[in-house]
Amino acid sequence: MIGILGGGQLGRMLSLAASKLGMRTHIFCPDPNSPAFEVTPHRTVAAYDDEAALAAFADAVDVITYEFENVPSATAEFLAARKPLRPGANALAVSQDRLAEKGFLASKNIPVAPHRTVETLAGLEAAIDALGLPAVLKTTRLGYDGKGQRVLRDRADAAAAFAELEPKPLVLEAFVPFDKEISVVVARNLSGEVRAFDAAENVHRHHILFTSTVPADIPPGVEKHAAMLAKVIVVALDYVGVLGVEFFVIPGDRPSLMVNEIAPRVHNSGHWTEAVCLTDQFEQHIRAVLGWPLGDPTRMADVVMENLVGDEVLIVPGELDGNTQPHLYGKTEIRPGRKMGHINRITRR
Amino acid sequence: MIGILGGGQLGRMLSLAASKLGMRTHIFCPDPNSPAFEVTPHRTVAAYDDEAALAAFADAVDVITYEFENVPSATAEFLAARKPLRPGANALAVSQDRLAEKGFLASKNIPVAPHRTVETLAGLEAAIDALGLPAVLKTTRLGYDGKGQRVLRDRADAAAAFAELEPKPLVLEAFVPFDKEISVVVARNLSGEVRAFDAAENVHRHHILFTSTVPADIPPGVEKHAAMLAKVIVVALDYVGVLGVEFFVIPGDRPSLMVNEIAPRVHNSGHWTEAVCLTDQFEQHIRAVLGWPLGDPTRMADVVMENLVGDEVLIVPGELDGNTQPHLYGKTEIRPGRKMGHINRITRR
Incomplete structure (x- = not known):
């Protein structure tokens, strides 16, 4: 049980x-x-x-x-x-506090966005001096789907944002001029076996994940690097289970990666795995938690996962086509912004 | 609900x-x-x-x-x-009585094994005269996994087999010199859409399905013919849901097919679909029953499904490898001959 x-x-x-x-x-x-x-x-x-x-x-x-x-x-x-x-309490401690998370990642030489702790309005002014604008002011805890953060474009935004966001301390993050966001879902089991799923390229809409596209349109070396960083994270945490890692891809002659955040759980950007992998992220997590060998994360086809938010769920079943697989969550009440289900669409076999 | x-x-x-x-x-x-x-x-x-x-x-x-x-x-x-x-009561009436089933299939010009109704021992003797030996004496109802049948190799077997099998009438089936058994899982929904999964080649052990291998080692024309016959059956029954059709493949210059039996439900020989199809037989059945469009039964890889019977379930998780996907049924008591789970093994991507 x-x-x-x-x-x-x-x-x-x-x-x-x-x-x-x-x-x-x-x-x-x-x-x-x-x-x-x-x-x-x-x-x-x-x-x-x-x-x-x-x-x-x-x-x-x-x-x-x-x-x-x-x-x-x-x-x-x-x-x-x-x-x-499983995963252990240390994974929760690190991931539920943005400052602890960034500190942990930086300690493993994993790139994160430049940031400053903000405890007072004067501290926020100083952080803006250091990081420049635009920048993003965030709570350190309980943020998800865009909640608990304000984009500061102008110094005049600072005081109101500081007053609104609770609890303190906050963290100011430099605005990273990223090209795209990708994510990697990685698993580690009790015996230390580590496997990563392919990277997904994520697009958000209204701060909620809209689509995850696999393969991501990134150079192979960048995908390999992302998988390697994800594996470093689960090994460093002595982690057991599935973990999601979100990266910014920073454009350049050779694109570089920066970790946006980690989530010690199955991840919305990994829902594509259920359509095209022998073992999906949910089963991979359960295998790890049970102390079983990990399953095969190999991808059998190209796929786009699309969240069904609010009324969008009403496209099922009417607008399904032969390449489309729905997964609905059985929520009885449709509310705007509520994740009601997702679809996986095979784009190439 | x-x-x-x-x-x-x-x-x-x-x-x-x-x-x-x-x-x-x-x-x-x-x-x-x-x-x-x-x-x-x-x-x-x-x-x-x-x-x-x-x-x-x-x-x-x-x-x-x-x-x-x-x-x-x-x-x-x-x-x-x-x-x-769904499926309707007519599908049950036809499939739960061997004589009704064979009569229905024959009425649609679908080949079935030569057979005779047997109500008395004298009738059994006459049926043996007509069909020859060996032959198989079966109850008309409640037979599965080899229960309710006796192979007659010699006239001396007849009286005991007739006495043992209940209830009467029985049916005597000619022994069909088949090369292999295949099966097709086919679906039809409320609006009459029909889709078949690829044919599986089935091997039994102790009268219980042992493996289903896909693709079946049969000529493409034979597989197409099997799918066509399966579709004829669901259309003729005005069927809604998934139905399993077992065929004997009769060797010859051009192999021919004979229907062994039909099952108005998801079928053990269709469990491979969950590993390699966007929509598996279980979801296909539910979609049909709900009045939804059918999903895509296209196969993404070659696969062998193996039943885990009795103690065989104990190979999980220890003997899993990277190409193997288990599905266990959560039965608390292991008994000889009891289906405890199955594994799907990818043999070629």
Whole structure:
């Protein structure tokens, strides 16, 4: 029995993958309407700080994983004391704080955007002096899909952005003149085996991932380099599971890479794997968490993954064609900006 | 909400496929330990003739399908009066009775093995006179995996075999000197769209499917002919869903085909589709049942599916290699002869 913290679409897809491997799953989520609750009879509806519920959950499962990086550290420690937590608490600590993440990456000589910690408005002014404008002011925690950040184009934007973003400290990041964003989903298992999926080229719309295209339109050397950096990260973290790494590709005679962020979980930009890989990212994560050998991430065709956000889900099933594979999350309520599903479109076999 | 009759591995895999399409599933099965109960919170544990339970089940779902052809006809009629039953009751009536099945196929000019109805021992003697020996004496109902049949090699076998097999009438089938067995999984949806997966070449061991190899080692014309016959069958039955057709390949200057049997459901010999097709047989069935367009059955690689029977399941995960994909059914008890899972092995990309 695999315990999964979080009942959204990622938890749901992890549960489905675990079921294919003959496992049972137990979903822990505070929201009684979680889509993952529809794919297993084993659930706990409770807050992440409900220790009685957490203890009972830990008793009911053999190993614990999660679908989101914002698992409170107290929750992670409480559970890790009772059952194996994979990926480990250190991966959460690093990835849920932008400053810790950048510090960790820089310590491994992995390029990140120039940045400064911002604790006061005067500190923000000084950071702007150092990094120039435009720049992006971000919270250090709980940011995703564009939440918790403001682009500063002018010094006049500084005070309002500083006041709005909470909690402090914040981080100011230099605006990186990147050409495109790519991402690599990489896996490491208990015995240290490491495998990466091909890099995806990502396009965002309204700060939400719109498409992931594979192969990415980048030189082969850049893709190899991205995979290598992703592998360095999971080895350095003694990581177990799947991890997503987002990179900026910086144009130049020889394009260079900069890590935007890492996510210690299956990743939206890896959903293409389910259509064209023998082992997809969800199964790869479950294999790693179980201590199994990793599966084969080789890609069998070219593919574009497209998120279905809000009303876009209504194109299914009417606008499916022969090369298109839908995956819907079973969310009962359509809301603007809500990820409702995705489609994978084969572009070349 | 899709209602599924039967909680074995086929029901489980149908439920997983339905979840990928955002659907909820409700499993109806008399056995409280059904593996399909582990992949949805919605279940009914009741006998197939429990009308109160069937009525409540029908009320709870939008459409009903099944994982096995031996759904009692009274059950099928009871449910079909309340909610759409797909495939329809006629497909069950034809496929759960060998004589009805052979009569239906022959009426469409689809070749079947020479056979005779046997109601008495004297009738069996006359049938042996007509068909020769060896021949196979079978019950007309509830036969699967070699159950309910006896090979007659000698007239001396006749009386004992006739006495053992119940219920009467029986059917005596001529022994067909076939070269190999192939099968085709074909789908038809509500709007009449028909798509077939590639033919698989099947090898049995102890009367249980051992391997399905794709592509089958048969001339292209024979594969095309098999697909055509399978399509004729689903059109003739006004069928909705996936149907498996087993063929004997009869050697000759130009090999010919004979239908061994049809199964109005997803089929063990179609499990390879999940590893190498954009849409696998389980999703294809669910799409058909939902009234959706069918998905793409194109095969992206060569593959061998191998059943894991009894203790064989213990090779997972230890003996997996990079080309091998396991699917386990989550059955808690290993028993000899019990299908515990399968693996798909990519043999050529």
